[in-house]
Amino acid sequence: MNRNWLFVLIAGVLEIFWVSGLKHADNSLEWIVTIAAIATSFCLLTYASKSLPVGTLYAVFTGIGTAGTVLAEMVVFGEPFNMYKIIFIATLLSGVVGLKILSSSKETTEMEVKGG
Numbered sequence: 001m002n003r004n005w006l007f008v009l010i011a012g013v014l015e016i017f018w019v020s021g022l023k024h025a026d027n028s029l030e031w032i033v034t035i036a037a038i039a040t041s042f043c044l045l046t047y048a049s050k051s052l053p054v055g056t057l058y059a060v061f062t063g064i065g066t067a068g069t070v071l072a073e074m075v076v077f078g079e080p081f082n083m084y085k086i087i088f089i090a091t092l093l094s095g096v097v098g099l100k101i102l103s104s105s106k107e108t109t110e111m112e113v114k115g116g
Contacts, residue, residue, distance in 0.1 A: 004048040007056055007098070010050070012064025014041035019069045024077065054105040063096030 014037045021034030049057055067089045073079040 002052075004052050005060075007044040007048040008052070008060055009064065011044040013042040013068065014038075014076050015061065015065030015069055018066035018070055019065060020077070032075070053103055056099045059099050060096050063092050067093055 008037060009115075018034050018037035018041060021030060025031045025034050045061055046055070070085055070089055074081055
């Protein structure tokens with residue numbers, strides 16, 4: 001996996017934490033961790049955007065964050081399980097994976113054309 005895509009993955013996982021933190025933070029320490037997660041997430045995303053296609057990068061980032069947040073709310077915070085949510089998350093993730101695959105094949109093609 002390309003280092004920049006790893007940064008996007010980490011930023012997406014951090015998004016799960018900071019979105020949940022915005023909803024559930026109750027004390028100063030939790031707010032500090034939430035703010036640190038926001039800052040780190042966006043720094044990683046900004047760094048990765050310098051060499052990855054921004055549209056695909058953002059779709060992957062938000063897809064990870066959205067799916068992860070919905071699942072975390074159900075598993076960790078006791079939100080009721082809803083089969084429709086799972087179906088829509090699966091649909092979202094299949095689109096994100098498809099975009100990532102297309103982006104990877106385009107990067108490979110461009111490297112072959114350039115002689116890399």
